[in-house]
Amino acid sequence: MANLTSEQANQLSDDFFYLAMAIGDFRYANWERLTLEENKELSEIQGAILSCGEDILAFSTTLVMDEVGESLAKIRSITGEIRGTIKGLKSIQKGLDAASTILILGVAILKRDPMGIGNSIKDLFMVWKGSPE
Amino acid sequence: MTKKYWFPIFLIGLSCGLISCVNLKTVRDFSETSHVSIQNFEQIDYTFLDHCLDRCEDEAIGKYEFNRVLECPCELYVEADSVTQIMYQAIGGYFEGLGNLSQNELTTYSTDAVVNSMTAQELGPLAIDANMAKAYSTLSNILLRSATDFYRRRKIAGYITEANEPLQVLLSAFQGIIRTNLKGELRFKKERMYTYYMDMKMNNTLQSDYEKGKATGDYYRVLEEIQTKEKQMDLFAEALNAIAKGHQVLYDGRDKLSDKDLTKAINGNSAQVKRLLSEFNKLNP
Numbered sequence: 001m002a003n004l005t006s007e008q009a010n011q012l013s014d015d016f017f018y019l020a021m022a023i024g025d026f027r028y029a030n031w032e033r034l035t036l037e038e039n040k041e042l043s044e045i046q047g048a049i050l051s052c053g054e055d056i057l058a059f060s061t062t063l064v065m066d067e068v069g070e071s072l073a074k075i076r077s078i079t080g081e082i083r084g085t086i087k088g089l090k091s092i093q094k095g096l097d098a099a100s101t102i103l104i105l106g107v108a109i110l111k112r113d114p115m116g117i118g119n120s121i122k123d124l125f126m127v128w129k130g131s132p133e
Numbered sequence: 134m135t136k137k138y139w140f141p142i143f144l145i146g147l148s149c150g151l152i153s154c155v156n157l158k159t160v161r162d163f164s165e166t167s168h169v170s171i172q173n174f175e176q177i178d179y180t181f182l183d184h185c186l187d188r189c190e191d192e193a194i195g196k197y198e199f200n201r202v203l204e205c206p207c208e209l210y211v212e213a214d215s216v217t218q219i220m221y222q223a224i225g226g227y228f229e230g231l232g233n234l235s236q237n238e239l240t241t242y243s244t245d246a247v248v249n250s251m252t253a254q255e256l257g258p259l260a261i262d263a264n265m266a267k268a269y270s271t272l273s274n275i276l277l278r279s280a281t282d283f284y285r286r287r288k289i290a291g292y293i294t295e296a297n298e299p300l301q302v303l304l305s306a307f308q309g310i311i312r313t314n315l316k317g318e319l320r321f322k323k324e325r326m327y328t329y330y331m332d333m334k335m336n337n338t339l340q341s342d343y344e345k346g347k348a349t350g351d352y353y354r355v356l357e358e359i360q361t362k363e364k365q366m367d368l369f370a371e372a373l374n375a376i377a378k379g380h381q382v383l384y385d386g387r388d389k390l391s392d393k394d395l396t397k398a399i400n401g402n403s404a405q406v407k408r409l410l411s412e413f414n415k416l417n418p
Binding site: 006010013017020021024028031043046047050051053054055057058059060061062064065067068070071072074075076078079081082083085 | 181184185188192195209210212213216217219220223224226227230231233234285288292295296298299300302303306309310313314315317318320321324325327328331332335
């Protein structure tokens with residue numbers, strides 16, 4: 001037999017709800033005609049049908065999980081990749097800092113400035129190795 | 134204009150012209166709004182377990198039953214809550230990640246240090262004009278940032294493409310759970326309350342006008358509380374729907390994330406999510 005889908009389960013829950021409501025309306029419409037015992041029995045059945053409908057709704061929620069399992073796994077994997085990319089981009093800062101320092105070095109070389117070249121190399125080293133704190 | 138000033142302006146103009154300035158603000162704003170909106174799930178303040186415990190207590194009240202400890206079999210409801218939690222975390226996590234990835238701070242770097250060092254006296258005979266230094270610095274920043282932004286934009290477009298289909302499935306399922314299942318449980322709660330008060334009335338349990346008035350007031354108060362929760366759930370589900378549509382717009386325009394039309398469409402969508410968010414917040418006590 002095929003498995004119950006969440007949609008079918010919701011439909012069942014709907015049917016239980018309207019059935020319980022109909023029993024309640026019947027009880028109130030025939031209140032005087034029903035014996036105490038009959039009314040009590042009907043009331044208990046009504047309560048049990050309501051509970052059953054509620055349980056089916058909760059159950060149907062768990063069925064959704066089977067239906068979206070693949071999508072869920074995919075989104076989780078993509079989110080993991082995004083986090084990895086962010087991590088990578090954050091480490092790029094180090095590379096960019098170094099690139100900026102290289103730019104100064106380049107200018108110093110172009111200007112044939114030995115002192116500037118020396119300082120730039122020192123700065124580049126500091127950027128790459130991290131500033132001593 | 135002297136040659137001295139012309140060159141820096143030329144450099145900046147050239148760099149901006151060659152590399153279109155990246156605009157990921159659209160993606161960032163939409164992701165952030167979506168993330169905040171999804172976090173509202175925690176504000177709904179009603180879970181499947183709450184429903185089960187309420188029912189258990191209502192049944193005990195109905196039977197005028199006293200127990201030292203109220204035993205409520207709610208395993209199924211705990212399981213249903215774990216499903217909503219998983220969905221909430223997965224969808225929220227995705228938008229949080231996408232929002233973080235599209236933050237400009239991620240690839241915005243200060244060029245002050247560069248400018249300062251280029252114009253500093255310590256450079257000795259290398260006397261670089263301040264304007265020139267700023268131009269070099271701006272150019273380097275744009276070039277460097279464009280390299281990472283290009284990478285970022287490409288990555289974001291890739292993630293949006295990959296995520297769209299499963300995300301639409303999840304958002305639709307999450308919406309269904311909130312609107313049909315969780316809100317559906319409240320419909321049963323309302324019916325239970327109706328039966329409780331109607332039985333009280335039909336049995337002539339209450340004698341004085343005061344008791345009758347009090348019971349009627351109590352019933353409508355409970356009904357109002359339930360209706361407020363139902364409204365919250367509807368707004369939350371509606372927001373999920375707007376988020377799904379917004380992501381679809383992003384997906385359709387993934388190759389032109391800086392396009393003005395796309396920005397306009399997404400901004401309209403974000404505004405709708407924000408409106409729902411504001412309506413939702415108004416319902417919070």
